[in-house]
Amino acid sequence: MKTKFVGLPIYYRKTLLLVIMRTFIFLCCMATFGFSTKIGFSQDKKIVVDRDQELSVEQVFDLIRQQTDYSFIYRSDLFSEAPRVKVKKGETRINRLLQKTLSFADFEYELSPDGAILLIKKEKQVKRKKEKVQQEITGTVTDTNGTPLPGASVLIKENTTVGTQTDFDGNYSIMVPGFESTLVFSYLGFTTKEVVVGDQTTINVTLDEDAQGLEEVILVGFGTQRKAEVTAAISSVDIEEIQKIPTADVATSLQGQVAGLNVAIATGAPGSEPIIRIRGLGTIGNNNPLVVIDGIPGELSYINPSDIEDISILRDASAATIYGSRASNGVVIVTTKRGRTGDPRVTIGSYASTQWFSNGVDVANRSQHDQIKLEAFNNAGEAPAPYLTSGAQYADSDWVGAYIDNAFEQKHDIGISGGTENMKYSFSAGYFENTGTVVNTDFNRLSTRLNLDFNLLEGRLKIAPGVSYTRETTGGIFEPTEEGNASFSPFLQIYQTLPHKAIFDSNSLNGFATPPSELGSGNPVGETQLNDRTDEDDYLQFNVAATLKLFDGLDYRFQYGANIENTHFANFLPTYNFGPQAVNENPSLSELRTRSNEWTLNNTLNYRKSFGKHDIEVLLGISREKSEFRSAGGSNNELASDQLRGLSAGIGDESSFGFNSTSTLQSYFGRLSYDLDDKYYIQGSVRRDGSSRFASTNKYGNFYSISLGWAVHNESFFNSELISQLKPRFSYGTLGNQLIGDHLFLARIGSGGQQLNYPFGAGQSQPVIVGAIATSLPTPDIQWEETATTNIGVDLGLLQNQLKFSFDYFTSETTDMLVNVPIPATSGITSFPLTNGGNLENKGWEFSASYNNSNNDFSYSVSANISGSTNEVTKLGIADEAFTDGFIEFNNFPTTRTEVGGEIGRFYLFEADGIFQTQAEVDAHGVQPNAAPGDLRFVDTNGDGALDDDDKQFMGSGLPDFEYGINFSANYKNFDLSLFFQGTHGNNIYNGVRMWLYRTDRQNMSADLLNAWSPSNTGSNIPRNVFGDPNNNIRPSSYFLEDGSYFRLRNLQVGYTFPQNIMGNLPVDNLRLYVTATNLFTITDYSGFDPALGNGGTFNRGVDRGFYPLSKSLILGLNLTL
Template sequence: MSKKLSFKLKLLMLLPFCLLLVAGAFAQGIAVRGKVTGNGGEALPGVTIVLKGSTVGTTSDVEGNYSLSLPSATGTLVFSYIGYVSQEVAINNRTTINVTLVMDAKAMEEVVVVGYGTVKKSDVTGAVASVSSEELSAYPAQGTVQALQGRAAGVQIQANNGAPGASFKVRIRGGTSINASSDPIYVVDGFVGGALPPPEDIESLEVLKDASATAIYGSRGANGVIMITTKRGKTGKPRININSSVSSQNEINRLDLLNADQFRDYIKEARPTFDLGTANANTDWQDLIFQKGGIQNHQLSFSGGGENVNYYISGNYYDQKGVILNSGYKRFSVTSNIDIKASEKLKVGLNLFAQRASQQQAYTQEGSGGLTPGVISAAFKFEPDQPIIDPTTGRFTVARLNDPQDNPYAVATQLENESLNDRIQGNFFGEYDILKGLKFRTTIGATTNSGRAGYFAPTTLNVGRTVGGEATVSGSKSTLLLNENYLTYTRDFGQSSNFSVMGGYSYQTSSSENWGGTGQSFITNAGSYWNLGGSSVWQSPSSGLTEWQLGSYYGRANLSLLDRYLFTATIRRDGSSNFSKNHKWATFPSGAFAWKMMSEPFMQGISAISQWKWRVSYGLTGNQAIAPYQTLARFSNVYSVIDGLAVNAVRPTVVANNDLTWETTAQLDIGTDISFLDNRLNFIVDYYRSVTRDLLFSVQLPQYSGYPNQLQNIGSVENKGFEFTLNSRNLVGEFQWSSDINFSRNRNKVLKLPGGNELQYSAAPGHLVGLGNTHILREGYPVGTIFGWIYDGVYQEGDEFLPGGGFERMAGGEKFRDINGKRDAQGKLTGEPDGVLNSDDRTIIGNPHPKFIWGFNNDFRYKGFDLNIFFQGSQGNDILSYTLMELNLLSGINNATTDALKRWTPTNTDTDIPKAASGRTRRVSTRWVMDGSYARLKNVALGYNLPETVVNSLKMSKLRVYVSAQNIWTITKYKGYDPEVNYMSEGATNSNRNLGLDYGSYPNAKSYTVGINIGF
């Protein structure tokens, strides 16, 4: 063998060892750790640290500490944090690298999301409120809307009731309509009308309030816009986060009701001839229907990304057991976002969302055999001397004094009322850079919502017994499709001047289906509502289909001159199938100007002021929130019998209106943003006035027309007010304290009604027959004004009794004030008492709108500990309590509160509570109108982040444990269950007119929570 060949063989034999040595050299990485602080010495949590040119990275913990394993002792680390200048630091074989980030000279430059784009916060010309992910996920919330309550100025959020899964009413700067919906629109990752993700999956939320911000959404912007951006993957190693909490709940309050002995004494006094029988129980019905509730809330997310692909996947499970028997809500959802950089010019992405929600509830239901009372109202009213089971019949006891209604325990345990809802949503986007500064974006989204509801009243209940059991099943399916296409061009002119323009086209279509059936008289209760075929009495089935389309052209231009003068102009032209052929299209423009006064030379010497900007905007927005086909002549089914045969036909019921068009809201906004002491104190103040004209109003037609009413454009409503927001970083050292305060004052007023005539209407529970009109719409007063008599206590022996049909004229009877009655020659009321009580003596007795609403949030941090204290409240709103009206009427038809022990008797005359007397007429009066103001400790949470050494030893990046409590302290004068009530306020027609009402409302709950946040 030659020497040359021998050398080659030896070299080949050594090659594997050389490769191992090289691999070993590369495998010898380095662990780098350190702390990131701000230029004020404060620790910076959440700083992103990435090895430049790679996907290796991490984030700093709550104390600013970080730890990172690197493949090499060379390279560069990039430190980035919102509001601070990014910094690149060479590793140079160091294992400890501490970094101080310098606050950006323009610390307000974080980006906020607006319609069809983003804008630097300092360049915002409209009224926009931002809410962070941390605020939204501060405590276990049923959904995003509940988590938003009290977090933003000008945004009023009320639960329609406290039941698990209940909806919320959201008003941004007041209700702009009377009959049409005043709900804002939700835009989720660019999808208009998109499904709301859980709070834990939201990165940021912006509330667009003035016309400058909302006019880009044209016909749907009058009620404000809530922009939601979900979390997305970030470049770096894969991250796994687990957020888990468990809560215990109980009802927030109970009413003090009469016990059995007190009740029997009261009934004997009110109805001395009534035979109460021998029932001798002493049942606390509230105690029977309430239970220990609870919440489980769990989230698991995976995120990460590389140079070209980022991803975020999250699953959330929320399970709430209500504080009332057989009430609950479950929600499971999956959120998935993927972003792909397909080339230097093309970006594409896909957002997917899927959710299943189920709800179990025990509310008031109308059955053919009679009224099944709601569980809560029944617990108030039902006779406490009765047991659960009648020992004579072996059946559930029923009411003796009033209609034969079931007892509350029977309703809670026997009635079935359940719903299931599935939602799937997908939104694809593509963005292409055509030229420098010019890009095109297109989105195609679809969401489908399928639901099913089932109701069954078995024969164990009175309402079911009379008809042999009653079952109803209904279903629905809706599909929403949206395509957006728009171009954006930006150009920088230098000298801190730039220009951008955006224009595009949108097309949206919706299809909604519904169907249902009802059956009665079943052989057995075992089939529940799943056996309609087993009923021998079938009711008429129902089905329907509703479709609409909306096409839009829109554009916006932004101009910034010398970083001082900011101009924004927007315009949108919408065409809707909901309106008549004469008015299908409308145009909605807006303009705004902002002056960054702090950038002026004359302000440069004032070091205490960091930022000062003035804003003014004016524009038109619309409201097309009415059901389709309202402009068309419509027919209804008619059933009759001819020659002994059943026949069906149709008859006209609605007359066409070829001139129906949008409600239009004109809004002026004047605001200022001021920051002091290096942005440690930030003030935002706004004044606004909006007038909505061409109100979509249901006008009563003359009887000779043959039609009851017609939807017309008549009338106008005004909203005006102030908003104030303060964000402060009070302490920034080792002990940190930051505060957020928001305050909102809105005044709602009806400016014009059809013919200038006032309109009275009833907003009372259906079974309160004879109560009459309870509310009034009158020019110069708010929508939803309460209308009735002024209560003046009780008559005493020797008093002069005012005459009036149906009014009490006896000692101990209710006394009302005579305020009106005399009329002039033209028949108009003069406002002078006439000595007679009648309907003319009614007046405005309550305003359900608060004088102001507020929220106050405080965050404290010290080393690994964090403390959050959040208050929220409402001041100056009135509540009309039908609950207390029923209980304390003292006419001997149901139980009463312990106020009945103070009732008038010949030996107890110093009281304003009338005597017990049967036959008393229910009247809306100041006796039932109460101050609904409250201040509530919404959340208090104490958390602890385990030290970095412990977390690293567990192979984690984060480990936080916390305890919290919600709704544990409330200050209020309201005598009902809970001042946060909103009875009869669901649905577009009722949403603005029926305000401040309470009747057997499901109370909010107190919660005590323990949780854990884990990161890998």
């Protein structure tokens, strides 16, 4: 028999050996169990558990030893048969952890003079009793959500030497001496429960989380923090809930999950990236939040959702100041899964789904089209188009049906994790594919990730390297983007194509039909199918962190991370001829390659100390970031053949271009956190950033914050059986913004291009010299934007935190916004210079609530969140300029305007006031000379007798009054159900799709026009059909502005987990099958494709230009653990 010396310094061992020899006989003679709370060490010392895990008793001792100076002495066989301990992520005091760990038997433990904890197992006097009838009791132990608790302890109160543990599914079986026995159920992080057996043979128990024991830890900047200590506006995402939503990207699954977090689905195209906004709009520039992955800034779109362990959202300046200028729009912190001690554990997740698009817009078929068009020509007094009267036999094609089809999606993931105390590993691989509901669109992704953790120098040095690789390939169509690109949508092109045109022609060169000349040009299905447009992205992320424990409470952490992204975009057009306006006489190719390298180096010192009622933590750090971007591209408009796809394989005009950019950020930061008696909390942060994006005189910016919290529920005077938590919070802080281009304070020179080249000499062979011009003016005085934010909040828990509420109200003011100032075109400058010429105020509120309950085999939980925000521009440009945007096509039909005194991107439209019913009404109105009965009436708001842009009015915006999400989950025995609802209220949408399809001078039109106004249909609210639209009924007006509010069942999932007794001897720890349906129904008054689309822009939020629609889906999947 050997005695273990765990973690003792060498110079202690000789002395300690003498002590042990003297007590050895005493220890060996102990034959009865007993327990004593004789603890000589500080009971206030706290231990952090970084993740849910199952540990042996000795591994728990190692966990304590690594975070303290304590060591353990015990007989080597003392815990050989002890059950493993299930510990949850969080923070707890040592004495509570030891009591829970050793709860399977009675022990005495005490602190020796040398800082060693001696563990003594004692036997009890065995009294002979009259034998009683043994009775078997079975049951299940779960938490309040119905989740089984494997490893929970079940003891007989009258004889604690008799006990058992629950299995993986939370099931147990125990023999009791009689019906008068009492069973004691315990589990680390949960309250202990006692149940008298009585006449029961099955006892199912639900344990409540212990709010005063193991407390939840959430992610904060450069570390973690107990949720009880948090004084800032930070939200922790329920990972189990978002992973129930089958999706390719993490951001989409976050929609509606967190108050104050808006995830806008700009387009439903495969592989598209949602737009994330935290607390609305804080600037007129870049509003994207900072994303931090395992401590290093990164890209959320490249993470496999199955790899995620935790997500936190930092919403206010107090929480985000530690990241300085990078965090002006909030922070999304993500940690990925890491290894756990134990044998290799294999997890497999797989699903397949079918998707369909069923919320289209009805367009006219051939006969309906002819009826509408003939009426339009007749109302215009013009002869109809020849194809309407020629009697030719045209097709009656369903262009929408040929363009949109059902899609297939599949996702497969595998994860392997395990390890020892000295080395843990986690490896994962995943594959995702979506074929798209539109022809020739698809997306697939292959991802891998490896995380390692090494414990060296007896736990004083921890090294954690990680590497991930993602390859994404996207094939798609060109779409109008949210910002700065109002080009014509392919969807509108499909919906407007004449049904008279044939789609396919088996006798043609490429299988697609060329329309007769009288039907015009174009075959959008053929053009989409033949256009080979691909985008390939390779993304490699590497980071390594090393944490060295210098002495008790003081850690030094070094972290280095690199993100390397290579992209290749190629667009190949073969030869085709679909009419004079849709011809590509020669095959052409354009390519673009980019490389982006980002490096981050962090060095931090973290000191944490508890003494008496005081907890203090200090963080000091230095960070350096560097980014490099390079791009090179070219094109050739006449390749030799459709089969030769190389830029050099042609005789046409070749062009090339490129761009290089480099930026750096140097930062110094610190944070002080103080907690007095778990009642009073204060935290302060400061950061100084130096950016290469500003001239030397304005390079550095200083940012700071302070936050306060008061745990009223921990006060001695506060005694309430109803209220278990009451914590008001306050924070104030400043942040900067440098999300602009690199070196814009310098003048720029443009070169190349036909208009800048100069020929010299005479004759046919003139040498050409590349010319150059100044394309921008220097702006050396530009400096940081700065945002000051105030947040007031309160956290409330009722019924032992079974019912929770959280409320926040915030205000922020951004000053010195960086805006582009217009200058005359005669200056020759092609880009407007930047200046600190804008101020913006933003305010809003956030509310969330959750409730959980359980009763025997049934448990359920409900959570909801709702938030709203508004903004006001208080300064814009040098002379309070106004910006117009929201263009429906190129620079035509602007629908939004941003100016001082209002929100960003408000709708600015003519006011439509019904339909003229008679010529007398037209004449009396007097400001629409080209109008006739059946046309829209527009209001002359300023009464000057003319209808012009001065009559436009502000009419709300695409920003909702509030947005919300509701989660419901329930478990009954082995069945589980989850529902997720999401929606918005009070936002407007400008229906650009309806505007275009109400035009009778285009090719095809909406079927709504069959019900247009006519002398025999004067009750219609649709203006008359008239070719040429002399009244300009389609001008940007309130007529096409619709309520964009909606309520949607986003996700419905039903699952079944097979019990162990059914799987028998199969090598399977857990098997769950599920069926999921997404976007099953939407309640909305919006008549367009989808009210959730097109809501991510800054100046044009809520402008529907005909984006790729969202799909509904039906999914079958499984989760398997080996």
